[in-house]
Amino acid sequence: MATAETESDDHLGDWADRHLSRRRDHAACLPLDDEVEAITVRLERVLRHLRQSVRHALDEVGLQNCAYETLHLLMIRDTPGRATPSALAADLGVSGAGMTGRLDALERAGWVRRTPATGDRRRVDVVITEAGEQIWRRATVLRGRAESRMFDSLRAEDRACLAALLRQLTLRIELPDGPAAD
Amino acid sequence: MATAETESDDHLGDWADRHLSRRRDHAACLPLDDEVEAITVRLERVLRHLRQSVRHALDEVGLQNCAYETLHLLMIRDTPGRATPSALAADLGVSGAGMTGRLDALERAGWVRRTPATGDRRRVDVVITEAGEQIWRRATVLRGRAESRMFDSLRAEDRACLAALLRQLTLRIELPDGPAAD
């Protein structure tokens, strides 16, 4: 069980430990749950680092993270390499306007094409190009390596445990009446 | 152990499950580790949701998330309520220019003051005001509730386990020769 080694890795603790101990010293009056605060602070820091590693890895193929994300979600779907802007926007969690901007950049770079969809003339299909697919493939390999490096310090069981715990959270989030309600 | 209930919560799985199964169907050739991909995808989604909840909670006191973060790190430190812009910028992970912008907004709102530091006339001390401390206090309560709601679906042991696993990751990240190297 992962909790067993909580206090053994580093005598000083991590940034979050120091953050929490300062909070206990100076703002103990506030009704914050230390464990929840520790989780959120560490989530932020892990993800920040992860993004930075991936960004660095993608530099190698000259792809920005947001461009890569878009290409990736364009490929990883039921109709690989083809989607409408609004479907992509929903998956990526960006606004319609943001999507237009990303697609403009991708089209300028020659990695996707916009073609009018058949049937409904309001619609547009975004289609990946040969060049787009190639750069996506190369980038995905690099990104995979960067991400794996991030988690290779965890034992296999711990990695599985982390995956399972996060899954519990995402399942909850995705419920129609998830924890978003006030 | 959390892994025991991986397959019991929801018959369809979460967004990440569907994402991975599409990847297996359409891009199995790529050397990506499914478990790592699942973790990173879920991390992104959990954090996105968390930020949204917190943003929503902070609306109630009329505070933007970035303003709150800044006030919070200004309070939670060895010298609560007082810091230099560059120290804050380092803690927040924003650039110096970004920090100037945030402080401009906070000062305009009357939540902090900039005062010249004694001794070194290049330096500036950012000091929280009475109003700033009050709004920080109110906002912190609201934020704590929003965050707790996010994690209250986990059993206490699972929450502790998650905290411990994330701590292993942040400890590693913060090593001088962490997994950032290429």
Add this chain to the structure above:
DNA sequence: GACCAATAATTAGCTGGCGAACTAGCTTCC
């Protein structure tokens, strides 16, 4: 004691994202 590199903060210019308004095309319903 004058020059030069280092440091703290700011400013300038750019990018990417957002919400709101807009355009075009589809659907519904009397």
Add this chain to the structure above:
DNA sequence: GGAAGCTAGTTCGCCAGCTAATTATTGGTC
């Protein structure tokens, strides 16, 4: 069958953050 309302995508104006350049100050070094 045509007006009202909905949907898909884009454009517009704005904001926040970044990098690079700028200003001011400090501390070495000869």
